[in-house]
Amino acid sequence: MNIALAQLNYHIGNFERNAEKMIKSIRQAEKQGADLVVFAELAVSGYPPRDFLEFRDFVNRCNESVDEIASHCTNIAAIIGLPTYNRGDKGKPLHNSAAFIANGKVQQLVHKSLLPNYDIFDEYRYFEPNKSFQLVELKGKKIALTICEDLWNIQDNPLYTINPMDGLKKLNPDLIINIAASPFNYHQIEIRTDILRRNAKKYKLPLFYVNHVGAQTELIFDGGSLVMNKKGQVVDELNYFEEDLKIYDVDDVCLTDASAPMEKRPDISMIHDALVLGIRNYFKKLGFHKAIIGLSGGIDSALTAVLAAEALGHEHVYNVLLPSEFSSEHSVKDAVELAENMQMPYDIISIEEARQTVERTLKPYFKELPFNIAEENIQARIRGVLLMALSNKFGYILLNTSNKSEVAVGYSTLYGDMNGGLSVLGDVYKTQVFELARYINREKEIIPENIITKPPSAELRPDQKDTDSLPEYDILDEILYQYIENREGPKEIIAMGFDEHLVRRILKLANTSEYKRYQTPPILRVSSKAFGMGRRIPIVAKYLS
């Protein structure tokens, strides 16, 4: 039996486009001799559909769309993920299902048993879990058809009380198919492969895994669909970060020895590709194609501009330099050099006149009070006004350039440099920003060396440096990583050897800036714990603050 794995980039709720893509893959797989073509979890709707699932209209359209696609499957079978109605009289209204399609219609529905409800996942919000198990049969082969998390209860510390594969194994399947919606983070590929390997080995079955590819707002799906033999060796992978379709003979997969491990790409190159795809899909799926960026001369905006140029084309990234009286000469020079290196359009627009006018307008109220954060923020906000005006006038999307370290400690101005339709680096720590810049420059100097080596500064008052109010970034980032990714409390972090006063100050900064993050743009997620939907912290609270 030949199985085609179709790794596609869906668009949430774009039923026509998603169906069109799937029908095209069905034709291609059929032409290449496949007996079965496998699409991802909730492929028909795109993932995650979130509360669209609460609209019967939406769920109906998903089901109508699958029926339409099924009508094209007269000479080939297909597996497609979709939401279906719970026909029982109890429990949540929907199932997260896989439709097994043959002879032009849906023959069988298999529902997901393990519903992830952590981090960015909310599946228990919508779906009733499956508790009874059955196989799917095609051409004499019995298939254990599972949906993503169904294979994930195989670690040492199980989150769930049942394991669907134990139920399915009793029915003597010949292979496992897993359709997934597993978003990228730079730890995920290793974890995912390990989970799949444990399943293949434990149940002594070949495994065919199909994931989404492409970005849906903040979530980036890397693809990485794969085929494993019974020993848990990766026989082949589909391409990362792009659509792909490949066909495998089940018996061949079983016979293939793949003891040489697949080459592991460095994290930083994966993060790079994920961010580029994240930007590209955000624009394309919203129907935009031009970005505007406030280019400060610092490393964050420089890196954002380069990533945007890779995603959208250098001619579609408009850089605006917005110097004030506190901007150093090298800032403008460095920014211009970058824009010219990359052949990106740019303009230099001084904020001085507008800043002075705003301050003059406020003078009767501010009186002789000393310069403080109010005046610093005025600069950032005037920049925001100018960038948004250009965005509105010419149809650019403003890209936010804040990094994760800044976002974590609130070292940014709400309605100022926090503006943007999408945050490119909000899940990338400052130390990783430097790594990415070095990666960009691996063959030639694209980001001017001076941008990478000079001490980071917001340049909102004379001779300001980030280290005036924050520790060195390698220390800051490690404390933040322990707090955010590992969810360690102050005692545990201090026990690791960090200064107590510093730890408490950093955690307090992180917690008291929750109100700012509530209003931050969506942040491209590349870590195991990004700000946004996956991290839900109360604003009005008194914990560690």
Added chain:
Amino acid sequence: MNIALAQLNYHIGNFERNAEKMIKSIRQAEKQGADLVVFAELAVSGYPPRDFLEFRDFVNRCNESVDEIASHCTNIAAIIGLPTYNRGDKGKPLHNSAAFIANGKVQQLVHKSLLPNYDIFDEYRYFEPNKSFQLVELKGKKIALTICEDLWNIQDNPLYTINPMDGLKKLNPDLIINIAASPFNYHQIEIRTDILRRNAKKYKLPLFYVNHVGAQTELIFDGGSLVMNKKGQVVDELNYFEEDLKIYDVDDVCLTDASAPMEKRPDISMIHDALVLGIRNYFKKLGFHKAIIGLSGGIDSALTAVLAAEALGHEHVYNVLLPSEFSSEHSVKDAVELAENMQMPYDIISIEEARQTVERTLKPYFKELPFNIAEENIQARIRGVLLMALSNKFGYILLNTSNKSEVAVGYSTLYGDMNGGLSVLGDVYKTQVFELARYINREKEIIPENIITKPPSAELRPDQKDTDSLPEYDILDEILYQYIENREGPKEIIAMGFDEHLVRRILKLANTSEYKRYQTPPILRVSSKAFGMGRRIPIVAKYLS
């Protein structure tokens, strides 16, 4: 047996303050002869603690705090809600528990069985449900101790597959206690009382219900703790929207006839009180006491200012009038009249000079392109810059004044009038804004009549009116209500008799402005479906857009 119901206003993560309040209530109840004092669900941490629950440090502090409180219960028993560790080897790491305390320590833990995971609730994210049932005994009375949602599987269309009270009833309890964290919305009190009534009647048991009171960011808890007899009649209620403690003899409750229904207060007065409490608690729990508001002369900002004055004191609400060349004369006059009626401080700061300077700065880039939304937004954003500068300089929190109808269709400027620490009216439709204004003016004219009767306008270009681009608000709000609260799709709404073209346009506006709402401030929730955590819609999607 005498039971004290303690309805308190907790602060999430403020363990010292929450414990102090509970210990004070324990002393008071003891002094008044209570045998048992009952506190709300997750009282020790405040509700909802959200992802703080993923920190062992946080959960440990909850448990330490309950031990400390228990040490004060030597002559009285207590029931306190807290998170506890799941000691089993499978499932989620925590339980949502009620500690039964007597003789100075925790004697028994009861875990919640039904975990709400819809709308604003994410309890399945953290907690493993309970599946075995036991009663609590005190002074010869057997208590069915339940936690909030445990009583909610009693409707016609059950969301859950089990019903904890069926299990508990078999053990022959004498009464039901339910500790809850049930936030306000203007349908909720009726629904909640009905659910409790069905339980009391079905199981023929008196029922003691303790809820939270007070606001936690966007969620407002109305209290409404109550006592029911076996017939499901409300024997007594605690005060709404304030802390309260009352003591009841269980046998007396059983004997009391309460066939005359409690007086039902009109929705609009409940919404009013909820919003005032929401503002007050947001400021107090963040340690602020002064608000700043951009007073436009329109009804939304007028109503926001009045509610803020009720919450914080009129002298703590600083109103800034920010006229432009498009502001009508009556706008300034009406706004001044309101500020003077309420004795609120105000200033008039023209945005003209700043606006002209920004436009002059952009002139070389805008060239001769016609006036459009870019220039409209510049006005809104300059106002944002000025208000935030004053906020930063003097320690005000800026209150957002957008109403739900506007927020729904994106009729507002990101980083302009969408600014604010808290949105007061973002869950109040424009038609309800008028109702609230009439309610405020029920005894005397506080909001000038002209503000209520003039046609709504954003005044961002000459002679602009809301109805230039939107239908009348009674039609708009009804369509939005069907779409947002009732989750009806276009077909269903059109079938109700609304114009097809209009319905499709409104739903498209609603969906394409999702990106703006992502960056909106937290919105005080008064409806059954508010924008924010309770409504999760993808930004990059192509459904109804």
